[in-house]
Amino acid sequence: MLLSVEDFGIEFHDHDKPERVVEGVSFTLDKGEILGIVGESGSGKSMTALAIAGLLPRKKLKKEGRILFEGEDVLTMERHKLRTLQGDEICMIFQEPMTALNPTMKIGTQVEEALRIHHTQMNDAARKERAIKWLENVELDDPERVYESYPHQLSGGMRQRVMIAAAMVGGPQLLIADEATTALDVTVQAQIIKLLQKINKESAVAILFISHDLSLIRQISHNVLVMQNGHLVEKGAVDDIFDHPKQEYTKKLISAIPKVEL
Amino acid sequence: MLLTLLAVSFIVFAAFEIIPGDAAVSRLGSNATKETVEALRVQMGLDKPFIVRYLNWLSGFVKGDFGTSISYNLPVSSMILEKLPITVTLTILSMIMTIGISIPLSLLIAKYAGSKFDRISYGTNQFVMAVPSFFLGIMMSWFFGMVLKLFRPGGYISYKKDFGGFLGYLILPAIAIAIPKCAMSIKLLRSAILTEAGKDYVRTAYSRGLSTMEVLYRHVLKNAMIPLITFWGMAVADMIAGSIVIEQVFNIPGLGRILLTSIANRDYPVVEAVIILIAFVVLIMNLVVDILYRVVDPRLRKD
Numbered sequence: 099m100l101l102s103v104e105d106f107g108i109e110f111h112d113h114d115k116p117e118r119v120v121e122g123v124s125f126t127l128d129k130g131e132i133l134g135i136v137g138e139s140g141s142g143k144s145m146t147a148l149a150i151a152g153l154l155p156r157k158k159l160k161k162e163g164r165i166l167f168e169g170e171d172v173l174t175m176e177r178h179k180l181r182t183l184q185g186d187e188i189c190m191i192f193q194e195p196m197t198a199l200n201p202t203m204k205i206g207t208q209v210e211e212a213l214r215i216h217h218t219q220m221n222d223a224a225r226k227e228r229a230i231k232w233l234e235n236v237e238l239d240d241p242e243r244v245y246e247s248y249p250h251q252l253s254g255g256m257r258q259r260v261m262i263a264a265a266m267v268g269g270p271q272l273l274i275a276d277e278a279t280t281a282l283d284v285t286v287q288a289q290i291i292k293l294l295q296k297i298n299k300e301s302a303v304a305i306l307f308i309s310h311d312l313s314l315i316r317q318i319s320h321n322v323l324v325m326q327n328g329h330l331v332e333k334g335a336v337d338d339i340f341d342h343p344k345q346e347y348t349k350k351l352i353s354a355i356p357k358v359e360l
Numbered sequence: 361m362l363l364t365l366l367a368v369s370f371i372v373f374a375a376f377e378i379i380p381g382d383a384a385v386s387r388l389g390s391n392a393t394k395e396t397v398e399a400l401r402v403q404m405g406l407d408k409p410f411i412v413r414y415l416n417w418l419s420g421f422v423k424g425d426f427g428t429s430i431s432y433n434l435p436v437s438s439m440i441l442e443k444l445p446i447t448v449t450l451t452i453l454s455m456i457m458t459i460g461i462s463i464p465l466s467l468l469i470a471k472y473a474g475s476k477f478d479r480i481s482y483g484t485n486q487f488v489m490a491v492p493s494f495f496l497g498i499m500m501s502w503f504f505g506m507v508l509k510l511f512r513p514g515g516y517i518s519y520k521k522d523f524g525g526f527l528g529y530l531i532l533p534a535i536a537i538a539i540p541k542c543a544m545s546i547k548l549l550r551s552a553i554l555t556e557a558g559k560d561y562v563r564t565a566y567s568r569g570l571s572t573m574e575v576l577y578r579h580v581l582k583n584a585m586i587p588l589i590t591f592w593g594m595a596v597a598d599m600i601a602g603s604i605v606i607e608q609v610f611n612i613p614g615l616g617r618i619l620l621t622s623i624a625n626r627d628y629p630v631v632e633a634v635i636i637l638i639a640f641v642v643l644i645m646n647l648v649v650d651i652l653y654r655v656v657d658p659r660l661r662k663d
């Protein structure tokens with residue numbers, strides 16, 4: 099078992115009264131597993147993902163429960179310890195590929211960054227070689243040219259591939275993809291899903307795939323969590339969830355999928 | 361650009377027509393006889409109509425002949441060439457201080473945004489920004505010169521004699537120039553850093569395991585400096601123009617000083633040349649700012 103989330107909750111204290119946005123969420127994730135989290139907007143998917151990646155704001159927020167990554171709690175871990183995991187063992191890609199990359203830094207530098215931080219013994223040439231290899235792995239044409247480019251010179255789909263390369267370059271155990279295909283058009287979406295599946299097979303990286311889109315979740319996940327209003331309403335293997343949903347909420351979500359897409 | 365310079369030169373020339381005073385009188389002193397003054401005016405060409413004199417001067421200027429100083433009887437170009445390094449060095453020193461101090465301080469303040477430290481520095485900053493350089497200069501030269509006796513006011517050392525001593529003398533005036541600019545830079549930079557720090561790419565940088573300081577230095581700073589480029593470009597132009605005042609306070613014989621004396625002496629060839637030089641610097645700084653934008657922000661480069 100790679101990740102174990104136990105009775106996790108978040109309460110915001112940045113307004114007049116405390117707001118519970120996640121409560122009592124428990125699940126586990128095995129090495130190499132693709133776990134989908136589905137739920138409508140505002141159900142607490144991103145907050146859960148950010149907590150696992152150690153990216154929740156540090157102020158005005160109460161965290162409950164435990165998030166054990168290889169047995170160690172990322173919620174209570176010291177920051178410098180957490181930083182050794184971030185980018186090396188746990189990586190994350192986000193919804194907006196247009197803004198998730200630094201506009202004034204070359205793609206190559208950004209892809210290599212995790213290596214520069216975590217694999218300090220590597221020299222420049224070895225780092226570049228690894229970065230180029232990953233730009234190739236994410237199926238970008240002309241990786242040498244992409245390496246020298248800036249984000250604005252690439253399309254949204256290309257940038258999301260770059261984000262995946264930058265996340266994978268350190269050889270992580272867990273890749274968190276929060277709505278990573280939502281901002282892309284349908285054909286590019288399908289390509290990215292295929293790419294994530296390929297990477298999952300080849301690198302044995304576990305993927306936490308978050309989306310509000312059930313058909314994508316069904317396509318990619320081994321297991322699925324359904325979230326609603328900060329609670330986990332149902333979890334199970336993908337076929338069980340889609341073929342025999344137990345909860346009313348899950349049934350409602352499934353019946354709302356447009357038939358043509360299935 | 362040329363048109364701007366032409367307009368500036370014409371306005372300066374016209375201003376001399378309007379303000380009272382006469383170069384010949386100022387050279388000969390007020391008890392010179394009418395006849396000698398008239399003779400000198402003819403010799404200097406001051407008897408010719410305004411437009412003729414302007415065109416004469418302009419044609420010389422275009423040919424690279426900046427004319428001869430009326431009061432010193434020296435070629436204007438060599439006078440300016442001698443003074444220029446002083447003001448330029450002072451400006452460079454002030455700029456280095458402004459940028460060199462404001463960047464690390466703004467990063468530090470931004471890192472502790474919202475804390476007591478942030479509030480205290482905000483208050484100090486608002487206050488410092490409002491203090492004019494010349495006042496700072498007077499206070500500093502009084503404090504360091506009269507009280508601590510670390511520095512001899514008026515003890516300017518020529519850069520030709522002792523460059524180290526020259527730089528040493530310029531440090532206090534440079535600080536006086538830099539402090540208000542620095543305060544303004546910090547204010548602008550702090551808010552630019554905080555704006556940038558809320559952007560998505562910063563979260564990406566954190567997700568790779570960078571520390572806050574690394575995120576600020578490696579990712580945020582360059583983006584946050586983009587809006588500062590214009591301010592810093594204007595600051596350079598402003599420092600050169602502002603040398604008129606600060607050179608007076610610290611008794612530095614630079615461009616600002618020569619401009620003041622020349623205005624007093626109605627020495628229009630010198631005044632023209634210095635003002636055109638300042639206008640030229642402003643225009644050049646605009647160009648430099650444009651180029652810097654392209655260097656820092658790849659989105660503005662044409663591929």
Ligand SMILES: Nc1ncnc2c1ncn2[C@@H]1O[C@H](COP(=O)(O)OP(=O)(O)O)[C@@H](O)[C@H]1O
Binds near residue numbers: 119140
């Ligand atoms: N700073 C905050 N203060 C209070 N509530 C917040 C804050 N940030 C997010 N939330 C709330 O947390 C809930 C969960 O958000 P999120 O995890 O982003 O949902 P999802 O990713 O499933 O769409 C939302 O209802 C949102 O309004």
Ligand SMILES: [Mg+2]
Binds near residue numbers: 143144145277
């Ligand atoms: Mg979300």
